[in-house]
Amino acid sequence: MSDRVLVTGGTGYLAQWCIAQLVEKGYRVRTTARSASKSDAVRAAVSRAGVNAAGLEIVVADLLSDDGWSEAVADCDAVLHVASPLVATRDEDAVIRPAVDGTLRVLTAARDGGVRRVVYTSSCGAVYYGHPQRDSVFDESDWTVVGVGPMSAYVKSKALAERAAWDWHSAQGGELELAVVNPAGIFGPALSSDATSSLGLIRQLLGGMPGIPDLWMGIVDVRDVADLHIRAMEAPEAAGERFIAWSRGPVSMVDIAALFRDRLGPLAANVPHRRLPNWLVRIVGRFNTEVGDLVPLLGQRREATGDKARRVLGWSPRPWEDTMLDSARSLSDLGLVG
Template sequence: MENKPTTTNGQRVLVTGGSGFVAAHCIIQLLDAGYDVRTTVRSLKRKDNVLAMLKAGGAKNTDTVTFVEADLMRDTGWAEAVSGCDFVLHVASPFPPGTPKHEDDLIVPAREGALRVLRAARDAGVKRVVLTSSFAAIGYGVKTRNQPFSEENWTDAKSDVSAYVKSKTLAERAAWNFIAHEGGALELSVVNPVGVFGPVLGPDLSTSIHLVKMLMDGAMPGTPKLSFGIVDVRDVADLHLRAMTHPEARSQRFLAIADNFMQVQEIAQVLRKRLGDSARRVPTKVLPNWLVRISSLFNPMLRSVTPELGKTKNATNEKAKRVLGWNPRSSEDALTATAESLMRLGLLKH
């Protein structure tokens, strides 16, 4: 591990999985706020990628960021990673675009990784860990409901839900259980984002960003009858920082959503309205559910979402606004920023 000059704040934060979309934006905002930042990567070969992402996002003082090699599936590196840290943002988690061969390929790293980080943080005297969970741990496996989902709700992991949904639910449950029984003085806060959009910083695209890319590229003949929540990655990072330091965030979970859930068709309309000719390939027609189900037999990405076809859901950000003073951008702004960044980086079809 390199010795680097410390920043003005004097407090050090570990961000796990620095090469990830949310993690990179968290690092940028932490540096901006004057924190000393350390981040983990599975391989130190990723270091230059991370630094390039931070620079693309306008980060200041990237030379103060230190890197530690650590893997969620192994103990090595974690004691070194958390040493001397005041806070930990545990953002790293597997999220593949398709369906894994076995659900444990996702569940075990998510759950064991969270426990590995919490154990190391507790042993190092870290004050608080902020865990990045997901709406996946809140709003699945339950009967259709009219009222919006809130932090009080939990996904039923025993029902027929995808491996990703199950992994996020079981990992967050395990984290709360650890804090209750073995956490000692360690505090925990949890952030539960919906689909995360906003400015892309490099060519590795997260699953939600792929949707905007496919729409912009005209890679879909039409829009499936799916709806989900949207939030800008910059607001997710901001919520992590608030949850990290706010006294009332201790032992609380916070839903990160900009406003109401949107249908994919509405997302397509926003892109066409905001981006004009650049969005000329975005499809206008809606696909019938039966066609999406047939297509999903050949497309693993579609297969994981077919159970949600035609379902309407909503969620509320009331708690994050009331307790932490959080004020997110609109869904439309988040979607527009996504598409503009994909264009800027040359990641769309010409």
């Protein structure tokens, strides 16, 4: 069995932490980028985690093209398919097509290349949308109902891509094993100013946004999500399973703002106190795509559980407060706030 692991999307927020933790554990790591010009930046980002990234292999491959994928998976025991577009857009096809087609492209290459297991990064967006508000907790048996209720293009892309992955695996997977990780909102330190992903909300909060929207979210640390991917890659019992990555939630933006004001000193000087009414956020969302993606979340308090990952894989996420404080300090260290 090879000790080489492919991580797709090496320029990404989560992918860089997956690479760093794999290197630290002694794996030989290969990653993909859409351009060879990104190689030095990816190695520099991974090095910020305190590991030696000199041996990191980088191959050029794009989710929308077959080129490069057979070379990417060659001699790999496992693939962590982390790459997926996370952009605010009104063009759903621009997000859904690379998510769905890219996932099937990676799975096919992995099967044909003799890879043992693929761990696919889905989302809680594939778990709890399209359902009426409920008090019970969502778990791995729940699925988003696409087309029912408002949801962003990104949520649709994750729900459709994960369904497509399981359907493909059932019909065409052969000996390839599949496991899926469904993270809540991923926060925590970034390794590159170009890979801050969901930290945009934190950046806006620290930068003095005009008020605090009525948003509630599940929170999980990017480092813990990377750890769960590796556990799902290594554990025999993870094959054929979904694992929700959920540390705490729902946590409100109001609570996050209060935490920052209490613990971050001058860095939180611009954190707002007043709350934004939902009607105002909806109006702004008509003209601002990023804000528009938040509108379906206003006032929603969905709760999921990471108990399965804890029970089956021994996963132990850190407290949400540490995650959010590290998010803010990371943005400051990268020169993006403050």
